[in-house]
Structure formats: structure tokens, C-alpha cells
Amino acid sequence: MAAADTDRMYRKEKSIPLKSSSSALYNNLSVLRLPDKQLAYFTTVHSTAVNMVSASGDGLSFSHRLLQAAWCVLPSRVLLVLTSQKGIQMYESDGSVMVYWHALDVMERPPAQAVFARGIAAASGRFICVGMSSGLVLVFDIPPKGTNITVSEVLEEHRDAITDIAAELGRPPDGAGDLVTADDSGTLCTWSSGEEFTLLHKIPAFGCTCSSVKLWNGIVAAGYGNGQIRLYEAATGVLRAEVNAHARWIYALDLAPLTGKLLSGAEDSFVHIWKLSKNLDTEDIEIEHCHSECVTDTQICGARFCDPEGNSFAVTGYDLSEIFRYSQV
Amino acid sequence: MSARTLPLLFLNLGGEMLYILDQRLRAQSIPGEKARKVMNDIITTMFNKKFMEELFKPQELYSKKALRTVYDRLAHASIMRLNQASMDKLYDLMTMAFKYQVLLCPQPKDVLLVTFNHLDAIKDFIRDAPSILNQVDETFRLLIETYGSLSAGEFQLIRQTLLIFFQDMHIRVSIFLKEKVQNSNGRFVLPISGPVPCGTEIPGLIRMFNHNGDEVKRTEFTTDGNYVIPQREGSFDLYGDRVLKLGTNMYSVTRPVETHMAGSSKSLASRAKENTAPNPLAKEEMNFLARLIGGLEIKKPGGSETGFRLNLFTTDEEEEHAALTRPEELSYKVINIEATQEPGRQEELARILGELDVAEQRPARTAKGEDLLALMDGL
Numbered sequence: 001m002a003a004a005d006t007d008r009m010y011r012k013e014k015s016i017p018l019k020s021s022s023s024a025l026y027n028n029l030s031v032l033r034l035p036d037k038q039l040a041y042f043t044t045v046h047s048t049a050v051n052m053v054s055a056s057g058d059g060l061s062f063s064h065r066l067l068q069a070a071w072c073v074l075p076s077r078v079l080l081v082l083t084s085q086k087g088i089q090m091y092e093s094d095g096s097v098m099v100y101w102h103a104l105d106v107m108e109r110p111p112a113q114a115v116f117a118r119g120i121a122a123a124s125g126r127f128i129c130v131g132m133s134s135g136l137v138l139v140f141d142i143p144p145k146g147t148n149i150t151v152s153e154v155l156e157e158h159r160d161a162i163t164d165i166a167a168e169l170g171r172p173p174d175g176a177g178d179l180v181t182a183d184d185s186g187t188l189c190t191w192s193s194g195e196e197f198t199l200l201h202k203i204p205a206f207g208c209t210c211s212s213v214k215l216w217n218g219i220v221a222a223g224y225g226n227g228q229i230r231l232y233e234a235a236t237g238v239l240r241a242e243v244n245a246h247a248r249w250i251y252a253l254d255l256a257p258l259t260g261k262l263l264s265g266a267e268d269s270f271v272h273i274w275k276l277s278k279n280l281d282t283e284d285i286e287i288e289h290c291h292s293e294c295v296t297d298t299q300i301c302g303a304r305f306c307d308p309e310g311n312s313f314a315v316t317g318y319d320l321s322e323i324f325r326y327s328q329v
Numbered sequence: 330m331s332a333r334t335l336p337l338l339f340l341n342l343g344g345e346m347l348y349i350l351d352q353r354l355r356a357q358s359i360p361g362e363k364a365r366k367v368m369n370d371i372i373t374t375m376f377n378k379k380f381m382e383e384l385f386k387p388q389e390l391y392s393k394k395a396l397r398t399v400y401d402r403l404a405h406a407s408i409m410r411l412n413q414a415s416m417d418k419l420y421d422l423m424t425m426a427f428k429y430q431v432l433l434c435p436q437p438k439d440v441l442l443v444t445f446n447h448l449d450a451i452k453d454f455i456r457d458a459p460s461i462l463n464q465v466d467e468t469f470r471l472l473i474e475t476y477g478s479l480s481a482g483e484f485q486l487i488r489q490t491l492l493i494f495f496q497d498m499h500i501r502v503s504i505f506l507k508e509k510v511q512n513s514n515g516r517f518v519l520p521i522s523g524p525v526p527c528g529t530e531i532p533g534l535i536r537m538f539n540h541n542g543d544e545v546k547r548t549e550f551t552t553d554g555n556y557v558i559p560q561r562e563g564s565f566d567l568y569g570d571r572v573l574k575l576g577t578n579m580y581s582v583t584r585p586v587e588t589h590m591a592g593s594s595k596s597l598a599s600r601a602k603e604n605t606a607p608n609p610l611a612k613e614e615m616n617f618l619a620r621l622i623g624g625l626e627i628k629k630p631g632g633s634e635t636g637f638r639l640n641l642f643t644t645d646e647e648e649e650h651a652a653l654t655r656p657e658e659l660s661y662k663v664i665n666i667e668a669t670q671e672p673g674r675q676e677e678l679a680r681i682l683g684e685l686d687v688a689e690q691r692p693a694r695t696a697k698g699e700d701l702l703a704l705m706d707g708l
Contacts, residue, residue, distance in 0.1 A: 241538065
């Protein structure tokens with residue numbers, strides 16, 4: 001395969017320093033782009049602190065172990081959602097005001113099992129879904145403004161700790177649903193969101209944790225602990241592609257919805273860029289490799305595109321006190 | 330995070346401690362009988378049944394400072410003494426070694442194999458003492474029972490919890506620097522070649538299927554990585570070939586082991602923050618220490634055995650110099666706690682510390698890190 005045709009090089013840009021280093025947690029990088037202000041905010045998690053950086057960014061500090069920080073973009077507002085062992089916190093996007101706090105029921109769990117929340121996504125412009133270590137997914141109904149946030153539903157399909165949740169980024173075909181949830185065992189569920197969420201498909205595990213998942217134009221892209229990326233048809237659950245992508249556990253996937261570029265980051269120090277496409281004649285889903293970067297001596301834990309075309313991306317790793325950025329030349 | 334991490338952390342750090350002590354005892358030419366007694370006493374104390382029961386209870390990990398207090402006790406479980414500077418160096422070496430092993434595990438479950446490697450070596454240290462051997466086997470069985478059936482995802486959570494514990498530690502260790510597994514900035518080298526873990530394919534192949542599940546296209550891509558197929562998987566049984574080398578004794582040849590204290594300024598800054606911020610876990614840490622140390626049965630040494638001091642440095646002058654020049658941010662000061670208002674707690678700790686009071690050979694000065702009660706009084 002002529003890699004040279006599709007490999008338009010990315011060039012390393014100036015890194016962003018962080019006040020504390022990044023922890024080895026799945027999907028540990030979130031990017032919020034404010035195109036009208038020509039700004040982007042980045043957030044990573046360090047144990048007890050959230051790094052939030054931009055031109056004028058500052059760090060926030062918390063006293064309990066954090067697992068994930070992500071921005072949820074809804075039509076009327078943007079919320080910063082933090083998950084930890086104690087509960088789920090939601091803030092206005094600049095981290096200034098806490099608008100909601102949901103405590104986890106620690107007492108109901110046997111002490112040997114870990115209790116935490118992990119996996120965050122905004123769905124159908126109205127809900128924020130957060131996963132739990134029990135396998136439950138909490139669906140929060142978010143009003144256009146104010147603090148009157150309520151739990152509208154609890155999804156009970158997974159039996160293992162949720163690892164990631166993703167909402168449809170493009171235009172789904174009929175029956176494909178608009179949400180996918182993934183868990184520690186590797187089981188994937190596709191859902192149709194609304195007043196009541198409906199389970200569309202349960203894609204069975206094949207023996208490997210799914211740590212990161214994305215949904216685009218009815219295609220589920222899933223990253224696994226054995227280094228594989230798999231593409232499934234959301235409407236049918238059928239496996240359409242299998243990529244032996246990494247030599248170690250995948251920690252992060254991201255997708256650029258305007259071009260179908262897929263970004264994967266893993267413990268093997270590599271970041272790969274792939275291109276998803278649909279063959280219009282055969283209706284087959286195709287994936288090709290575009291580019292790779294090796295972040296020397298780093299176990300990558302977060303990777304995100306910085307724009308919807310995928311012209312630039314950001315990466316961070318365990319013990320790194322900076323975010324590396326790359327832009328297409 | 331995982332509530333099952335402490336036993337793995339404690340046993341592996343303990344194993345590294347024994348490797349280092351064994352090497353220093355030989356380097357300092359301590360008579361064989363004394364050296365064996367020290368190793369046996371420490372191992373007996375470590376694998377004490379009551380102590381193990383406390384350890385294996387599901388609980389959160391505590392700070393490096395809190396854990397250090399336990400190892401301090403353990404290292405002084407026999408006739409051997411260590412000055413603060415040597416104890417600091419010992420703890421640095423132990424933690425950096427285990428951090429390296431956890432980071433480089435090809436797959437999360439390998440953390441258990443690393444633990445088994447340590448235990449296999451410990452059993453070899455005490456092969457002439459069958460009663461202690463029994464205790465270690467009991468712990469082995471407890472490990473298999475607790476961890477044997479965990480999934481890869483659960484192991485990864487344990488590994489992530491351990492990595493958070495070791496975050497921001499970049500102390501340079503000369504044996505690592507010499508063998509090029511650590512860079513001069515203190516970060517470990519992560520090779521992009523070698524065997525992939527069992528269950529992972531060598532990167533490169535892309536397969537595409539139609540809606541019937543038939544493979545319709547196959548392509549390949551290349552990267553800078555140079556991976557090969559894995560060897561056989563290690564044994565998770567009581568006895569067996571672990572295959573993995575991580576966790577085996579890297580000090581088996583007598584050679585001086587140095588650590589350099591200088592870390593990058595970034596890591597020092599973040600460490601400083603940890604020391605000065607109020608610690609909300611402090612009270613729980615005190616309880617944890619009281620329970621754990623309460624389970625340690627420190628034997629009083631027999632009258633005929635005279636104690637000795639072990640030095641982790643090559644000369645006494647070096648040890649003194651290290652004590653004076655250790656950067657403030659890297660000092661293992663005991664946890665800064667608010668004085669607890671419960672008189673009952675104070676009494677209990679006094680009792681426990683009283684029981685742990687070892688021989689008169691102990692130097693008159695008490696290191697800040699050892700006397701919890703004095704610290705509380707001093708606040």
C-alpha cells in the first residue's frame with residue numbers, strides 16, 4: 001500500500017505546559033474549542049487535580065481521586081463534567097461555578113469492589129450520560145440554564161465497569177442510534193436517546209477491555225486493551241473492520257467528524273491517524289492508515305483532535321507535565 | 330480507584346527492600362550468621378499472619394509518607410539499624426524499582442507475575458528456615474485467591490492506581506542509568522521493540538469485512554516499532570516459570586548502588602505542592618498505620634546478639650553528606666496531621682508504640698518519622 005499518497009505530514013507545535021502531570025487514566029484529555037474566540041481549552045486529570053489550560057487557564061483542585069474530566073457541549077450551554085470516586089460534579093465550562101453534584105452510593109457496594117464514575121458524553125442536545133463502576137449509566141436531563149439538573153433514567157445493560165460513552169458525531173443512518181456505551185469486559189451497547197432511551201444492539205465482548213469508543217455516521221470505532229481497533233455497524237452490530245493497531249493497551253480514540261479521521265493513542269508510545277470512509281458502490285466501510293507519531297518514552301493516556309477536520313491534534317501521557325500538539329503541514 | 334492494590338504494593342516494595350538489604354549486607358561484609366538472622370527476622374515480621382490479614386482487607390492506598398513509616402518499622406525488626414539518610418535512600422531505590430516494573434509490564438496481569446517473582450526470591454532467602462517458608466506459602470495462596478480470577482480490566486485499574494501512587498517520582502538510580510533503562514532526566518526508557526503481550530497481535534494488519542462478515546479487503550501499514558511474537562505466558566501457580574524478568578533480583582552481583590537526588594525542577598515543584606497542601610486523608614492514614622503497625626510483631630533481639638548499623642552508602646561521610654544535602658521537597662517527613670482530639674486514639678497509639686519498643690541499642694535520637702506520638706504532641 002502506498003502510504004506516501006495519504007500521509008500528509010503533521011509537524012510538532014509548541015507544547016502546552018501543565019501545572020501537574022497527567023495520570024494513567026483512559027481518555028485523559030478533553031478539548032473545548034471556542035472558534036469565535038479563536039481559543040481552545042484543554043483539560044487532563046492528575047489524581048486530585050484537574051489541569052485546565054488555555055492562554056489564561058488555571059488549575060482547579062479537588063480532594064478526592066478524579067477519574068475523568070470532559071466538556072459536554074449542548075446547544076444552549078457547555079458544562080465541564082468531572083467524575084471521581086465520590087461522585088459526579090458539573091461546572092460551568094470555565095470551572096467557575098458548580099451547578100450540580102451527584103454523590104455515589106458508596107454504602108451499597110461491597111467494600112472490595114471499586115466505586116467510581118467514568119465515561120462522559122452529551123446526547124441529543126439535552127442529556128449528559130455518565131457511566132459507573134457498577135455498569136449502570138446515569139442519564140441527566142440538562143435544562144438550557146440553571147441548576148435544575150435531574151436524573152431522568154438509569155440504563156442497566158452493562159455488568160462490568162463502564163469505560164467510555166460516545167454520542168453520534170455525524171449523521172446516523174436509520175436504526176443506527178445515537179449513543180454507544182462500552183465496558184471493562186469489552187461489551188458495547190448502542191442506544192437511541194430520548195425521553196426514554198432504547199437499547200438497539202449489544203455487541204458481545206471477545207475477551208478484551210474496550211477502553212475508548214466513538215460513533216460517527218453509524219459506525220462504532222472501538223479501541224481495545226489488546227491494541228486492536230474494531231469498526232462495527234451501529235445499526236446491525238456487525239464487525240466491519242479489524243485493525244492490529246497498537247502493541248499495547250489503547251487509552252484514547254478521537255474522531256474528526258468533518259473528514260472521518262480517527263486518532264488512536266496507546267501505552268506503546270504511538271499515536272496513529274486513520275481515515276474512515278464508506279465505499280459508495282459496495283457500501284463497505286473502509287479504514288486506512290495515514291500517519292503515526294512516536295511520543296518517545298511516554299505511555300499515552302489522552303489524545304484529541306483540536307478541530308473538526310482533524311488538521312491538528314493534542315496528546316498527553318502518564319507523568320507528562322505538558323500537552324504535545326501537532327498540526328498538519 | 331482499586332481497593333485491592335495495597336497487598337501488591339506492600340509485597341513488591343518489601344521484596345525490593347530485601348534485595349537491597351541482602352546486597353548491602355554482603356557489600357559491608359556482615360558475618361553470614363548475622364546477615365541471615367536479619368533477613369529471617371524481617372521476613373518473619375513481614376509475613377506475620379495478623380499483619381497479612383490487615384493488609385489484604387479492601388482499602389485505599391495511602392501516601393508514600395505513611396507507607397514509609399511501615400517500612401521503617403520493618404527494616405528495624407531485627408538487630409540492624411539504619412540512619413535516616415540510608416533509610417531515605419533505601420526507600421527511594423525500592424519505590425523507583427517497583428515503579429519501573431509496573432510501568433513496563435507488557436500487560437496489566439503481569440503485575441501479579443512481578444509479585445510472584447519477588448516471593449519466589451524471598452522463599453530462596455529463607456530456604457533453610459521451613460517455618461517461615463510456610464508463612465510465605467500462605468501469603469502466596471492468599472494472593473492467588475484474591476487476584477487469580479480478576480479480569481484484565483480490573484488488573485488495569487490496579488495498575489493505574491499504582492501508577493498514580495508513583496506519579497512524579499523521577500529519582501535517578503545509577504543501576505538503571507548504567508543499564509540504559511532510565512534517562513538522565515529520570516524518566517524510564519519505553520522500548521518500541523520486543524515481544525507483544527500474549528493476546529496482542531503485532532501491529533500492521535487491517536482487515537475489512539462486508540455486511541455478511543466475509544473478509545473483502547486486507548491491507549498493511551508500517552511504523553517505527555519493531556515487534557515480535559510473544560514467548561509463552563508465565564505461570565500463575567504456586568510454583569512455576571514466571572517467564573517475565575521484571576521483579577527478579579537485579580542486585581545479585583555485588584556492586585555499589587547509587588541514587589542521585591536531583592530531579593527535574595518540574596517534579597520538585599509538584600512534590601513540594603503535595604507536602605504543603607493540607608492532607609484530608611490524614612486521620613484515616615493514622616488509623617491505617619495504627620492497625621498495620623499493631624499487626625507487626627517485632628521480636629526483641631536475644632541478649633547475645635549485638636546490633637550493627639547498615640549503611641546504604643559506601644562511606645559514613647557520604648551518608649552524612651546525603652543527609653545534609655537531601656532536597657527539602659524529597660524528604661519523607663511524616664504526614665502533617667491535625668492533632669486528633671480523641672484521647673482514646675492517643676492512648677492506643679502509645680500502647681502500640683510501647684509494644685514495638687525494641688532494644689536499648691537503638692540510638693537515643695528518634696527520627697521524626699518514627700515517633701508518631703511525639704509528632705502529635707509537637708503540633
